[in-house]
Amino acid sequence: MTDFIWLVVALPAAGAVYLHFFGKRAGEPASGWIASVLMSGAFVYALLAAVPFFQGTGHAESVVLWSWMPAIGAEFAIRWDPLSSLMTLVVTGVGTLIHFYAIGYMHGDPRFSRFFTYMNLFATGMLTLVLADNFAMLFLGWEAVGLCSYLLISFWYTKPSAAAAGKKAFIVNRIGDFGFMIALMIILTQFGTLSFDVLEDPHLGLSTGLATAVGLLMLVGAAGKSAQIPLYVWLPDAMEGPTPVSALIHAATMVTAGVYLVARNAAIYEMAPIAATTVATVGALTALWAATIAIAQKDIKAVLAYSTVSQLGYMFIGVGSTAYVAGMFHFMTHAFFKALLFLGAGSVIHAMSDEQNMDKMGGLAKHMPVTAATMGIATLAIAGVPPLAGFWSKDEILGAAFNQGGWMVVLWAIGLVTAGITAFYMTRQFVMVFLGKPRWDEGIHPHESPRTMTVPLMMLAGLTILGGFINTPFRTGLERYLEPSFETVDGAIHMAHPADGSTAWILAGVAVLAGLIGIYLAYRLYAGPEDRRRRVLGRFARPIFAWENAYWVDRFYGKTIVLPGKSVANWAAFKFDLGFIDGIVNGVAGAVKRLGATIRPLQTGFVRNYGVMLAAGSVGLLIWFLSRGGL
Amino acid sequence: MEVTAGWYMTLAAVLFLIGAGGMLIRRNALMMFMSIELMLNSVNLTFIAAGKELGSLDGQLAVFFVLVVAAAEVVVGLAIIVSVFQSRSSASADELSELRG
Numbered sequence: 001m002t003d004f005i006w007l008v009v010a011l012p013a014a015g016a017v018y019l020h021f022f023g024k025r026a027g028e029p030a031s032g033w034i035a036s037v038l039m040s041g042a043f044v045y046a047l048l049a050a051v052p053f054f055q056g057t058g059h060a061e062s063v064v065l066w067s068w069m070p071a072i073g074a075e076f077a078i079r080w081d082p083l084s085s086l087m088t089l090v091v092t093g094v095g096t097l098i099h100f101y102a103i104g105y106m107h108g109d110p111r112f113s114r115f116f117t118y119m120n121l122f123a124t125g126m127l128t129l130v131l132a133d134n135f136a137m138l139f140l141g142w143e144a145v146g147l148c149s150y151l152l153i154s155f156w157y158t159k160p161s162a163a164a165a166g167k168k169a170f171i172v173n174r175i176g177d178f179g180f181m182i183a184l185m186i187i188l189t190q191f192g193t194l195s196f197d198v199l200e201d202p203h204l205g206l207s208t209g210l211a212t213a214v215g216l217l218m219l220v221g222a223a224g225k226s227a228q229i230p231l232y233v234w235l236p237d238a239m240e241g242p243t244p245v246s247a248l249i250h251a252a253t254m255v256t257a258g259v260y261l262v263a264r265n266a267a268i269y270e271m272a273p274i275a276a277t278t279v280a281t282v283g284a285l286t287a288l289w290a291a292t293i294a295i296a297q298k299d300i301k302a303v304l305a306y307s308t309v310s311q312l313g314y315m316f317i318g319v320g321s322t323a324y325v326a327g328m329f330h331f332m333t334h335a336f337f338k339a340l341l342f343l344g345a346g347s348v349i350h351a352m353s354d355e356q357n358m359d360k361m362g363g364l365a366k367h368m369p370v371t372a373a374t375m376g377i378a379t380l381a382i383a384g385v386p387p388l389a390g391f392w393s394k395d396e397i398l399g400a401a402f403n404q405g406g407w408m409v410v411l412w413a414i415g416l417v418t419a420g421i422t423a424f425y426m427t428r429q430f431v432m433v434f435l436g437k438p439r440w441d442e443g444i445h446p447h448e449s450p451r452t453m454t455v456p457l458m459m460l461a462g463l464t465i466l467g468g469f470i471n472t473p474f475r476t477g478l479e480r481y482l483e484p485s486f487e488t489v490d491g492a493i494h495m496a497h498p499a500d501g502s503t504a505w506i507l508a509g510v511a512v513l514a515g516l517i518g519i520y521l522a523y524r525l526y527a528g529p530e531d532r533r534r535r536v537l538g539r540f541a542r543p544i545f546a547w548e549n550a551y552w553v554d555r556f557y558g559k560t561i562v563l564p565g566k567s568v569a570n571w572a573a574f575k576f577d578l579g580f581i582d583g584i585v586n587g588v589a590g591a592v593k594r595l596g597a598t599i600r601p602l603q604t605g606f607v608r609n610y611g612v613m614l615a616a617g618s619v620g621l622l623i624w625f626l627s628r629g630g631l
Numbered sequence: 632m633e634v635t636a637g638w639y640m641t642l643a644a645v646l647f648l649i650g651a652g653g654m655l656i657r658r659n660a661l662m663m664f665m666s667i668e669l670m671l672n673s674v675n676l677t678f679i680a681a682g683k684e685l686g687s688l689d690g691q692l693a694v695f696f697v698l699v700v701a702a703a704e705v706v707v708g709l710a711i712i713v714s715v716f717q718s719r720s721s722a723s724a725d726e727l728s729e730l731r732g
Binding site for chain 2: 170603604605606607608612615
């Protein structure tokens with residue numbers, strides 16, 4: 001089956017190329033169907049090719065498609081192993097559902113076919129990233145998804161805020177990529193190759209210090225792509241893009257590339273515990289930081305955006321505490337329920353005629369039962385209510401952090417608090433949108449979304465309910481699935497489970513309790529009487545003010561980085577470039593011009609004059625030769 | 632009296648100088664053109680003479696090249712002169728000084 005594994009990348013690529021040239025002619029909805037069917041094709045093929053891994057008989061394979069840069073070990077090759085296949089299945093599976101959903105959501109958009117061109121292009125880039133067999137190809141995909149993210153965030157580019165958000169995402173990611181590139185250069189200089197073979201035994205080329213440096217630099221790259229402190233600021237702004245984009249790129253797949261990067265380089269992080277602990281610490285801080293901001297957001301998508309940042313933080317805690325399986329598990333379940341939440345939010349926005357302010361919603365459950373039910377399931381899942389998917393994966397991450405002991409216990413505590421806050425803000429959102437009295441503007445008639453939108457919602461809801469069962473403490477399916485990818489890394493597989501069974505029960509119980517407390521408080525507060533809510537919120541006015549404004553981080557970055565950067569650019573453009581660089585160029589041109597003006601009278605335009613000069617020159621040459629005594 | 636190579640050389644030099652002088656003095660483009668032909672043929676003469684003197688065919692070979700080039704040049708040159716003459720009913724080279732710097 002791996003002979004044609006390139007089809008997984010080639011199908012969406014073919015879709016992108018076809019729709020680029022003939023999308024206008026295909027029109028709506030045909031171009032959407034073309035893109036969606038190609039994505040499903042990629043999913044089906046990936047599923048078939050992954051069967052050996054399900055059976056436990058598969059082994060990692062590398063399929064070389066063509067020679068690219070053999071001198072640095074960078075062939076155009078696909079690595080098909082459990083880790084990449086898991087990523088591929090989630091990307092193509094969730095991607096397919098979102099493609100179908102987008103057919104309904106993008107209905108009537110003048111650039112309908114262009115949207116699907118970009119979506120397919122994104123899938124191509126993301127699959128290149130996860131299927132890469134060397135760092136060069138991984139980087140290629142890494143940049144491709146960054147480009148698609150930019151194109152899709154600013155899809156409605158006539159809106160200035162969307163154009164600015166796309167630019168911001170691209171520039172912030174550049175900062176991360178800078179660190180990533182340095183890490184790759186260290187690997188290249190130390191090993192002389194960029195092949196993933198170096199990960200078999202990184203001790204051969206890296207000292208502990210260099211491994212720590214590589215790990216930290218990769219964290220910089222991962223923090224950019226996966227929106228971690230201090231580079232998370234682009235993700236909330238990225239919500240300017242169409243909602244299917246938020247669901248696919250900025251929740252389910254692309255933003256998890258950083259988690260994948262850390263998991264893929266598990267062997268290097270194994271060598272550098274400091275780097276791994278830093279990954280986990282950054283993750284924990286980001287989880288708490290973003291969760292608090294999410295409490296006070298009014299925009300339905302902003303809540304989900306900060307929630308995504310927070311959940312990515314969880315994944316970082318997982319992979320940072322060497323529980324790679326737990327991190328990847330949470331990636332998978334999060335892809336299900338966060339895609340569901342975003343698509344549900346899109347359905348709500350669609351029904352409310354593009355209203356995103358939750359203050360103007362309420363009571364929608366009656367009008368859109370499917371959306372309300374599926375979003376309710378996702379809300380419970382992200383809050384960590386058993387037996388939904390989010391409970392199992394979050395519990396495993398927290399358990400792994402607790403088992404590590406020492407500093408990691410602090411991170412566990414942060415994660416626990418965050419779990420409670422997560423339950424709080426998600427319940428707040430659900431109540432504000434679906435329950436209570438309608439607060440919407442006049443003239444809005446909410447209605448349930450069309451079938452192409454609700455069916456993906458229901459399928460994702462199914463995955464959200466059942467997805468957690470593939471890796472429970474009682475039946476560790478995902479662990480066995482991923483084992484071949486991590487067998488060279490000590491302790492990566494079984495980290496998540498405490499030796500003592502009762503500890504696991506207590507940890508799980510505490511986590512669930514935190515979630516239930518959050519749900520209870522939020523429900524009491526937001527579904528309760530108005531005057532009590534006002535009184536309680538008034539008591540917390542100061543922190544809420546800080547959360548509403550996202551701790552003023554954007555303003556801080558604006559003053560400390562953007563403004564100085566702009567003034568340097570201004571100086572370079574108007575002083576240095578216009579004065580110095582252009583001065584040199586204009587100076588040379590001016591000198592040539594003056595020289596030309598001096599000697600141009602030589603050209604009299606009379607043929608005779610030229611003839612005389614020719615003759616005089618000949619005679620001169622003759623005399624010179626003769627005076628030298630022959631030729 | 633034997634005709635030696637020196638005679639040919641002298642004749643060629645004289646022809647060349649006549650050609651060069653005509654080229655510099657004449658204003659009519661047609662006459663200048665004929666002067667150039669004269670110079671070319673004086674050179675041809677030196678080639679032939681030197682070839683005979685050295686017992687080599689290379690001299691004659693060179694002459695063929697010169698003849699071919701000269702023929703081509705005549706075609707182009709005459710065409711230019713004719714079209715100049717048609718447009719300004721004069722073939723004076725001095726009037727064609729538009730390219731003055």
